[in-house]
Amino acid sequence: xxxxxxxxxxxxxxxxxxxxxxxxxxxxxxxxxxxxxxxxxxxxxxxxxxxxxxxxxxxxxxxxxxxxxxxxxxxxxxxxxxxxxxxxxxxxxxxxxxxxxxxxxxxxxxxxxxxxxxxxxxxxxxxxxxxxxxxxxxxxxxxxxxxxxxxxxxxxxxxxxxxxxxxxxxxxxxxxxxxxxxxxxxxxxxxxxxxxxxxxxxxxxxxxxxxxxxxxxxxxxxxxxxxxxxxxxxxxxxxxxxxxxxxxxxxxxxxxxxxxxxxxxxxxxxxxxxxxxxxxxxxxxxxxxxxxxxxxxxxxxxxxxxxxxxxxxxxxxxxxxxxxxxxxxxxxxxxxxxxxxxxxxxxxxxxxxxxxxxxxxxxxxxxxxxxxxxxxxxxxxxxxxxxxxxx
Ligand SMILES: [Zn+2]
Numbered sequence: 521x522x523x524x525x526x527x528x529x530x531x532x533x534x535x536x537x538x539x540x541x542x543x544x545x546x547x548x549x550x551x552x553x554x555x556x557x558x559x560x561x562x563x564x565x566x567x568x569x570x571x572x573x574x575x576x577x578x579x580x581x582x583x584x585x586x587x588x589x590x591x592x593x594x595x596x597x598x599x600x601x602x603x604x605x606x607x608x609x610x611x612x613x614x615x616x617x618x619x620x621x622x623x624x625x626x627x628x629x630x631x632x633x634x635x636x637x638x639x640x641x642x643x644x645x646x647x648x649x650x651x652x653x654x655x656x657x658x659x660x661x662x663x664x665x666x667x668x669x670x671x672x673x674x675x676x677x678x679x680x681x682x683x684x685x686x687x688x689x690x691x692x693x694x695x696x697x698x699x700x701x702x703x704x705x706x707x708x709x710x711x712x713x714x715x716x717x718x719x720x721x722x723x724x725x726x727x728x729x730x731x732x733x734x735x736x737x738x739x740x741x742x743x744x745x746x747x748x749x750x751x752x753x754x755x756x757x758x759x760x761x762x763x764x765x766x767x768x769x770x771x772x773x774x775x776x777x778x779x780x781x782x783x784x785x786x787x788x789x790x791x792x793x794x795x796x797x798x799x800x801x802x803x804x805x806x807x808x809x810x811x812x813x814x815x816x817x818x819x820x821x822x823x824x825x826x827x828x829x830x831x832x833x834x835x836x837x838x839x840x841x842x843x844x845x846x847x848x849x850x851x852x853x854x855x856x857x858x859x860x861x862x863x864x865x866x867x868x869x870x871x872x873x874x875x876x877x878x879x880x881x882x883x884x885x886x887x888x889x890x891x892x893x894x895x896x897x898x899x900x901x902x903x904x905x906x907x908x909x910x911x
Contacts, residue, residue, distance in 0.1 A: 521546070521905055522571040527555055529575025529890065532582065532861050533880050542580060544886040547903040552882055573906075575890045578898060579857065582865035582880050583618030583887035584842045587695060587798065587872065588655055588743070588772060590623050590816060591805035597622040597654075598817045600634045602642055609648025611808055613908045615841040616897040618887040619650040619877070621694055623802075625817035626658030626669040629681060636688045647907055649900075652872065653692035656685070657743065660698035660705045661723035667748040668828075668836030669723060670818040676704035679711060686715060693717050694872055697743040699724035700734030713738035718871060720772075723748045724759050731762030735769060741871060744802055745771040745788060746780045747835065764791035770871045772800045773863075775845040776838045777852055778827050785853050794855070798871060799845040799864040804828050804837035847895040 524544040531540035531552060543551035590596050595607035605622060612620055624635055639654045658669050660677040677698060686693050696712055697720045698705040709719050721734055722743025727750065742749075742763045750758035763769050764787075771792045774780065779802075780788075789797060801807070806814040806823040814821050814828070821828050821836040828836045842864050849860040865887075869878025876884045886904040891897055900908035 523569055524573055524886070524901070524904065524906075525570050526573045526575060526580055526888065526890070529578050529580040531580045531880060532858055534862075535858055540580065542880065542886075542888065544888075544901075544904045547885055547905075549880060549882055549884050549886045549888075552880055571906075573890070573899065576898075578893060579891045580880070581616075581861050581889050581891055582878055583889050583900065583902060584616045584846070584861075584864045585652075585868040585872075585874075585878055586612065586617050586620040586801050586803075586842045586864075587868045588623050588657070588800035589620050589803045590625065590837055592803050592807040594805055594809060594814075596805040596816070597624060597635055598627060598631065600631065600638055602638060605638065605642050605651060606645065606648060609644050609651065612841070613647065613649045613900050613902075614897060614910075616843040616889040616891060616900060617649050617841075618889070618900060618902045619652050621652055621655040623655040623657045626661065626666070626673045627817055628673050632656070632659065633684065633688065636685050636693075639692055640688050640690070646905070649907075650902060652874070653694035654689060655695040655697070656693070657697045658723065660696075660702065660708075662699040662701065662725045664725045665699070665723045665748045665750070667723060667834055668816055668819055668821065668830050673818070676702055677708040678704065679708055682708050682711065686717075691716060695720060695741070697722035699726065700737070700739060701726040701730040706734060706737055709734065709737040709739055716873065718873075721749070721759060721763070725750045726759040726762070728757040728759075728762050731759045732766070735762070735766055740768060741770040741772070743772055744774050744779065744800065746784055747774065764788070767792075767796065770796055770798055770867070772798050774802045774838055774840065775799055775848045775853075776826075776840040777848055779835060779838065782852055785849075789853070789855070794859045794862060795867070797863050798867045799842060799849065801840045801842050801845065802837045803840055807839045807841065843891065843895055843897055
């Protein structure tokens with residue numbers, strides 16, 4: 521593996537470094553700063569074995585981390601085979617994602633265990649994004665806000681099932697979405713957080729008080745804010761109001777400009793700040809494919825003009841890539857480039873407690889993407905290794 525010198529681009533850190541250079545030794549970033557002459561860099565790096573990467577005036581940005589993604593390109597986690605994970609890993613890497621959480625939808629106990637085992641056993645290839653673990657989006661949700669989840673399999677949380685899944689997954693059980701207004705669901709929250717699992721409120725009819733009770737138990741995260749949750753009324757602020765009113769709670773956002781109106785995105789950013797907002801794709805298997813009929817878990821979905829819906833019309837995930845979400849935040853919402861990237865890299869890394877990832881700075885793992893000024897991904901580097909190279 522060659523060490524890397526990445527030059528001739530705008531580095532995206534907390535601010536922009538124009539005409540910047542990054543030096544990568546092994547899997548680490550060891551220098552971030554102004555462009556320096558080749559000899560000087562070599563001296564800094566103390567070795568001659570470099571590949572020089574010319575960013576050609578594009579952005580040199582942190583690799584994206586997608587904590588909510590069901591599938592892409594005709595494959596989804598609920599297919600329960602490793603080929604599906606491979607398809608996902610290969611696809612997202614071409615769109616700037618370096619690490620992700622394949623996400624379940626509500627399914628039988630048996631199927632949920634099966635996909636958990638798959639994630640636990642999976643070893644990705646050299647051309648794939650890293651799988652950090654699993655996001656269980658359900659089955660412990662509220663029927664009234666199930667969205668595109670399979671109703672008959674919705675159930676109350678049960679510690680025995682949690683223990684079985686944790687025994688399979690260990691620390692790869694990263695994120696669990698549940699509805700806290702259901703007493704049994706609320707009871708497993710401390711058990712999960714004690715084990716380092718992030719617990720999220722989602723697909724929920726929680727009132728403001730019930731949501732706060734959930735936060736009290738350790739929920740510190742919200743699944744696709746606005747979508748699949750009780751809305752804000754000024755006399756009953758609901759689950760949404762509780763998220764907006766509680767500073768430490770992380771808020772996911774599907775920024776495809778279909779799920780949430782740009783005005784509501786601005787409300788979210790004003791309430792939560794850039795620091796607590798996380799961009800997710802919530803991508804389904806139709807992502808990267810033309811309009812048509814697809815599936816999401818046990819349900820049929822129909823994609824028209826890029827919007828995925830059930831026959832009844834409910835939105836059913838998205839066909840978004842995370843880099844497009846970043847682009848939308850810049851171009852449609854007016855967020856700065858560093859802030860837009862941060863919501864899809866540093867923030868998800870922090871929410872999951874990942875160390876040394878999600879951020880371009882000296883000492884961190886070299887998860888870097890090179891993106892044209894139009895947000896086209898040209899190169900993806902994971903742990904100092906070029907895993908995608910657009911010719
Ligand atoms: Zn989802």
